[in-house]
Amino acid sequence: MSELNPYEVAVRRLEEAGRLLSISSDVIRILKHPRRVIMVSLPVRMDDGRIEVFKGYIVLHNSWRGPYKGGIRYHPQVNLDEIKALAMWMTWKCAVVDIPYGGAKSGIECNPKAMSKSEIEKLTRRFTATIIDDIGPFKYVPAPDVYTDEQVMAWIMDTYSTIKGYSVPEVVTGKPLSLGGSPGRGEATGFGVAICIREAAKILDLDLTRLTVAIQGFGNVGFNAAVSLAEMGAKIVAVSDSQAGIYSPEGIEPKKLYEFKAKTGSVKGFPGSREIGRDEVLTVECDVLIPAALENQITSKNAGEVKAKIVGEGANGPTTPEADAILNRNGVLVIPDILANAGGVTVSYFEWVQNLTRERWAEEEVKAKLEQKMVKSFYEVYNAAKKHNVSMRTAAMMVAVGRVTDAFEKAGLFP
Numbered sequence: 506m507s508e509l510n511p512y513e514v515a516v517r518r519l520e521e522a523g524r525l526l527s528i529s530s531d532v533i534r535i536l537k538h539p540r541r542v543i544m545v546s547l548p549v550r551m552d553d554g555r556i557e558v559f560k561g562y563i564v565l566h567n568s569w570r571g572p573y574k575g576g577i578r579y580h581p582q583v584n585l586d587e588i589k590a591l592a593m594w595m596t597w598k599c600a601v602v603d604i605p606y607g608g609a610k611s612g613i614e615c616n617p618k619a620m621s622k623s624e625i626e627k628l629t630r631r632f633t634a635t636i637i638d639d640i641g642p643f644k645y646v647p648a649p650d651v652y653t654d655e656q657v658m659a660w661i662m663d664t665y666s667t668i669k670g671y672s673v674p675e676v677v678t679g680k681p682l683s684l685g686g687s688p689g690r691g692e693a694t695g696f697g698v699a700i701c702i703r704e705a706a707k708i709l710d711l712d713l714t715r716l717t718v719a720i721q722g723f724g725n726v727g728f729n730a731a732v733s734l735a736e737m738g739a740k741i742v743a744v745s746d747s748q749a750g751i752y753s754p755e756g757i758e759p760k761k762l763y764e765f766k767a768k769t770g771s772v773k774g775f776p777g778s779r780e781i782g783r784d785e786v787l788t789v790e791c792d793v794l795i796p797a798a799l800e801n802q803i804t805s806k807n808a809g810e811v812k813a814k815i816v817g818e819g820a821n822g823p824t825t826p827e828a829d830a831i832l833n834r835n836g837v838l839v840i841p842d843i844l845a846n847a848g849g850v851t852v853s854y855f856e857w858v859q860n861l862t863r864e865r866w867a868e869e870e871v872k873a874k875l876e877q878k879m880v881k882s883f884y885e886v887y888n889a890a891k892k893h894n895v896s897m898r899t900a901a902m903m904v905a906v907g908r909v910t911d912a913f914e915k916a917g918l919f920p
C-alpha cells in the first residue's frame with residue numbers, strides 16, 4: 506500500500522467511512538470500483554506536420570445521485586490511478602454539497618505548456634469527437650480542471666453541438682459567458698475555499714483580519730482564493746507556482762501578482778518579495794495554508810513542519826493519510842478537498858440548471874446561492890465531526906458516503 510497512490514488512498518478513505526457508518530461490505534465493494542473506464546488514443550497533427558498520439562482516460566465512477574460530473578485535466582503526469590481517484594472524489598464532493606450529480610473525471614497525458622493554441626484546440630476537438638457517445642447533458646458533463654479553461658470548454662461545446670446538429674450548452678460547464686457560462690463560475694472554487702476558511706476561523710475563535718495565508722499554486726483556485734481572502738481582510742504572505750515560491754511578511758497583493766505572472770510567466774521575482782523554495786511555501790510561518798496545486802503535496806515527510814492552524818484544501822488530494830494523521834495530532838484543522846473546493850462544481854451545477862432552463866442568473870444571485878451552499882455544507886460536516894468525534898475529512902466522507910448509499914438503498918439493484 507503506497508501513501509502516494511491516489512486510488513489506494515481513495516479506497517482506504519471509503520473503507521474507513523463505510524466502517525464508521527456500518528455500511529454493508531456489498532455496497533462498499535460496488536463503490537470501490539468505477540462504473541466505467543474508457544481509454545482512448547488521440548492522434549493529432551502538430552504544427553510542424555508530425556502526428557502525435559496522446560493518451561486519454563475517462564473514468565465514470567458513480568451515478569446513483571445524478572449524471573456523472575467532473576473536470577478534464579491536461580497534464581504530463583496524468584495516469585489511470587489518478588483519474589480513478591479523482592472520479593471517486595467527485596462522487597463524494599457532489600454528495601457533500603448535496604447537488605444531484607455523480608462523479609467522473611477525465612485526463613489527457615500532454616504538456617499544454619509546450620503546445621500551441623491550435624494544437625490544444627485540435628486535441629480537444631478530437632477528444633470530444635472520440636467520446637461523443639459517452640458525454641451528454643444527462644450522461645457525463647465535463648468541466649475545467651488542471652490546465653484546462655473556459656476556452657477548452659467552448660471547443661468541447663462547439664464540437665459536440667456541431668456533431669449533434671444543434672446547440673447543446675448543457676453538455677459542459679465552465680464555459681465562457683457568451684456561450685452560456687455562469688457568472689461567478691471562474692471565481693467559484695477559490696471563493697468557496699475562502700468561505701470555508703472564514704467559517705473555520707470562526708469556530709477556532711480566530712480573527713480573520715489578523716491571519717496570514719500561504720498558498721501553493723497560483724492557478725485559478727489559488728489566485729481566486731487569494732483575492733477573496735484578501736477582500737475578507739486576511740494577509741497573503743507566501744505564494745508559489747510550478748517554478749518558484751515567494752514570501753513577503755508585509756503582504757502580497759493578489760491582483761498585482763497576477764498581472765506580474767501574466768507578464769513574466771511566474772511569481773518569481775515579484776517586487777517586494779523574497780524568493781523561497783517551491784515546497785517551502787507549505788512549511789512557511791503562516792496561520793492558514795492553502796494547497797491549490799496537485800495531489801500528494803503534504804506527506805509524512807513535511808506534515809510535521811506545517812505551521813498553519815488551518816489547512817484549506819484547494820487542490821484535490823493534496824494531503825496523504827499519513828500526513829493527515831500528523832496534522833490531526835498537531836491540532837491543525839484540515840478542511841478537506843471534497844468540501845473546501847466544492848464551490849467550483851456547485852457553480853457548474855448552477856450553470857447547467859441555467860442552460861437547461863434557458864435562464865440567466867445575475868452574478869450576485871450566483872454568489873449568494875454559492876455562499877449559502879458552502880456555509881450549510883461546512884456546518885453539516887463540522888457537526889458530524891463533533892458528533893462522531895472524528896476529523897473534518899472523515900466527517901465529510903461519512904456525510905458523502907451516507908448520502909450516496911442512501912440513494913442506492915432507495916433505488917435498489919437492477920435486475
Ligand code: GLU
Binds near residue numbers: 575647847
Ligand atoms: N474540476 C473541478 C473539481 O475538481 C470542477 C468539476 C466540475 O465543475 O464539474 O471539482
